[in-house]
Amino acid sequence: MTDALREQVRAFILENYLFTDDKSALGLDDSLLERGIVDSTGMLEIIFFIEEQLGVKVKDEEMIPDNLDGVNKIAAFVQSKRQAA
């Protein structure tokens, strides 16, 4: 997985939910839900971000914590979808 993709995901979450550009505020493996960074609607916005900004369609059955609940997980999911395309 590319560092650029990972940082793009982290920057989106930092800017829209933590309102900072300090990378140390969000660890790559942090759970977005357990840390209270996003709620259910925030997760929906992250899915829109993945689809619209990263160009990857998220299928219903792919909406699971292993794909979406953390920067590394999102980046790995997007990467695998791009490779499969």
Place this chain on the structure above:
Amino acid sequence: MTTSLVHDFDACARQTPDAPALSWHGGVWTYAELRRAVGCAQGMLVRSGITPGSRVALFVRNSPQYVASYFGVMAAGCVAVPLNVQERATVLSRQIEHADCRVVIADPQHPEWGALSAAISNIVSLIVTVDLQPGSAGCDQFCSAMGEAQPELRDLATAAPAMMIYTSGTTARPKGVVLSNGNLVANARTIAAYLKIDRSDKVLCGLPFHFSYGSSVLNSNLIAGAQLLLEDNFAFPQQTLRRMQDERVTGFPGVPSTFALLLGRCQLSDFDLSHLRYITQAGGSMPRAQIEKLRQQLPHTQVFIMYGQTEATARLSYLDPTELERKLGSVGKPLAGVEIQVRAEGRVLPAGEVGEICARGPNVMLGYWRQPELSAQVLQEGWLHTGDLGHFDDEGFLYIDGRAVDMIKVGAFRVSPQEVEEVLATFPGVQEVAVAGIPDPVLGQAIKAVIVLREGVPADLMGVKAHCRQHLANYKVPKTVEFAAALPRTASGKVQRFKLAQLN
């Protein structure tokens, strides 16, 4: 005869001790286990010399441990003060101080606990921490932390305070809704009766217990012997629906945003929800299109549209599912034992005329904690003045026409614009600020702030939002922030909130 939630729960648990009561994170607590844990929490308070009537704050998210603590506090004759676990430590410590809580039962793993425990160390006399583990092991651990002694369940006065829920207020006027044993049990019994909840029910609940809707779901199911399946959130709707399918869930309470999330990305018809007997919807009006979509996708499921407020414990009216199509848009008729009138200027209005909804019944609160003037404003001659506007039709069905007071409804949460304004006003360089609700497709309303900066101060959007996040629960952080030269005002100088939405 004593009437209280705890007594009803206790009777139920004695009848079906082996039945599952709470399912959470793959583990189950039976009624017997929950009853034992309730007794242990009660015993801890009695042993610690906490006198009846004392307030006990609960800083524990939805979990079996929350339920055991909540019932245990009430069993000891104390007043349970469930705190909003999404709130920030500064707000929570103010509430604990305002409620004069002597005891706090808390989850030490909560991200906000470090700041909160430091802030309240000089305020409260006893802090009890509980580890949130699922299943029987979690029950054993809870009982051991509380001490195993379980005193007999004592008599509880029907009129005595049992619970206090903080609802949208401001720093200067915190609104702690005080509910009695009688309030809670009356509302729970009525709800259990009209939903026909019984021991065969399995209800999936993702609503927070620290608010009245979630609390009413908890109360009405656990006095009727049903099983509650606790769901942490609806971030992954597919998983929620699969759980409902696999567990053969029979009841599902939600707010409009819950259904927007579930219906937005999923086809309910892809899942076998044939056991789903009913859905309840409260917490604000749901768009008709969404109700119709639910009806289409779940034709066998009864849809109960309900209305109420925390000051009425939870529920005031519901629309019988058989009337849903004929009376779409209505919140139904008053609950058994509850009277509702629509009034204006002291006069009861006839059908068709819009006025303030007023209610009387055994579920109407005792008042706001230590706010006699505020209490006197909303409780007049036994009638609760809800602040909601509505009208009856000529068949006695109630319709909601809006709020008489400014209040933003974000999902199921009521947010006071003044509370958000108070926080924004403390950001450096802010001269004045106004906050209003704007339409949002999922949440119903989102928060918009318009800020006027002092001359020469640069606009710092991220800084403003970060400041809000530091001081407010996430759902209170404005989604949109705009900087303007001036606020829209009337000739007399009053800010026109409705015009804020139009500014750009």
